[in-house]
Amino acid sequence: xxxxxxxxxxxxxxxxxxxxxxxxxxxxxxxxxxxxxxxxxxxxxxxxxxxxxxxxxxxxxxxxxxxxxxxxxxxxxxxxxxxxxxxxxxxxxxxxxxxxxxxxxxxxxxxxxxxxxxxxxxxxxxxxxxxxxxxxxxxxxxxxxxxxxxxxxxxxxxxxxxxxxxxxxxxxxxxxxxxxxxxxxxxxxxxxxxxxxxxxxxxxxx
Numbered sequence: 001x002x003x004x005x006x007x008x009x010x011x012x013x014x015x016x017x018x019x020x021x022x023x024x025x026x027x028x029x030x031x032x033x034x035x036x037x038x039x040x041x042x043x044x045x046x047x048x049x050x051x052x053x054x055x056x057x058x059x060x061x062x063x064x065x066x067x068x069x070x071x072x073x074x075x076x077x078x079x080x081x082x083x084x085x086x087x088x089x090x091x092x093x094x095x096x097x098x099x100x101x102x103x104x105x106x107x108x109x110x111x112x113x114x115x116x117x118x119x120x121x122x123x124x125x126x127x128x129x130x131x132x133x134x135x136x137x138x139x140x141x142x143x144x145x146x147x148x149x150x151x152x153x154x155x156x157x158x159x160x161x162x163x164x165x166x167x168x169x170x171x172x173x174x175x176x177x178x179x180x181x182x183x184x185x186x187x188x189x190x191x192x193x194x195x196x197x198x199x200x201x202x203x204x205x206x
Contacts, residue, residue, distance in 0.1 A: 009093075009096050009097060009100055009103045009114065010093075010114070010115045011089060011092050011093045011096050011103070011106075011107045011110075011112050011113070011114060011115075012107075012112060012113050012114070012115050013085060013086070013089040013112060014112075014113070014181060014204045015082060015085055015086075016179065016204060016206050018206065019057065019061050019074075019078065020061075020178065021178050021179050021206045022057075022078070022081060022082070022179070023054050023057060023058060023081065023179070024177070024178040024179025024180070025085070025178075025179035025180070025204070026050060026053075026054050026081050026084065026085050026179070027051075027054055027179065028111045028177070028179045028180045028181075029050075029085060029088055029110060029111050029112070030047045030050050030051060030054075030088075031111070032109060032110055032111035032155075033047065033088065033092075033109070033110050033111075034047055035109075036109040036110070039095070039106060039109050040091070040092075040095070040109070040110065043088060043091055044087055044088075044091055045084055045087055045088070049084065050081070050084040050085075050088070053077065053080040053081050053084055054081055056077045056080070057074070057077040057078055057080070057081050059077075060073050060074040060076075060077040060078075061074055061077075088110070089112065092106060092107060092110045092112060096114070104156070105156070107156065108155060108156020108157070108158065109156075111154075111180060111181055112181065113156065113181055113202050124139060124140060124186070124198040124199055124201075125137055125138065125139050125184060125185070125186060125198055125199075125200075125201040126138045126139075126201070127184060127201055127203045129203075129205070129206060131174075132178065132206065133174060133175060133176050133177070133178055133205065134172055134173065134174040134175075134176065135152075135172070135173050135176055135182070135184070135203055135205060136170065136171070136172045136173075137150065137170065137171050137172075137173065137184045137186065137201075138169065138170040139169040139170065139186045139188075139198065140169065141168075141169040142169070142188035142190065142195065144188075144190040144191055144192075145169065145188035145189065145190055146167075146188075146189050146190060146191070147165045147166065147167055147188070147189045148165060148166050148167075148168070148169050148170075148171070148186055148187070148188050148189070149162065149165045149186065149187050149188075149189060149194065150162070150163045150165070150166070150171050150173070150184065150185070150186050151163070151184070151185050151186075151197075152173060152176070152182050152183060152184045152185075153182065153183040153184075153185075153200070154177065154180050154181075154182050154183075156183070157183055157200060160185070165189070169186075169188075176205045177205060178205050178206055179204070179205065179206075180204075180205055181202055181203070181204050181205075182202070182203055182204075182205050183200040183201065183202050183203075184200060184201055184202075184203065185197045185198050185199070185200040185201075186198045
């Protein structure tokens with residue numbers, strides 16, 4: 001029986017640079033992986049270690065802003081969190097490589113996304129951020145579109161949350177969780193009824 005061949009798999013981490021967003025991102029990863037402990041049985045480092053380092057970074061950042069701590073101390077704690085996230089990413093990548101047919105689910109269960117080598121598909125949507133926790137999503141206008149429906153997902157597309165429809169092909173979605181990789185999709189409503197949902201676009205909320 002021929003062996004099934006899968007394309008090369010790449011799990012994307014997408015770490016933000018700002019300290020608050022990095023802490024949120026690290027916490028989101030730990031929360032997601034902890035909720036799927038059956039998949040992530042032996043994480044390195046342990047979740048408790050990552051949580052401790054995030055707490056340490058929070059304290060160091062507060063001290064630095066209050067001028068009671070140094071930037072060097074804050075940067076040391078920052079690097080610990082970055083390295084923790086990179087190690088967890090490597091662990092998730094290893095599991096995805098070992099089970100390519102389940103790679104997409106494995107990545108989503110870790111609050112990460114999957115990118116396959118050579119994928120050049122361009123989404124029908126574009127996103128941008130000007131305000132913290134708010135993402136603006138813009139789509140191509142549909143001929144005959146009477147309104148546009150929007151949804152977002154924070155679990156890799158397993159579940160979708162609807163937001164109020166708009167009469168224009170754009171929407172600003174507030175109150176999103178910083179540090180979480182969020183997917184967005186859209187469909188137009190025409191005289192004939194709703195179109196198919198667009199291909200989702202992923203954005204790391206800051």
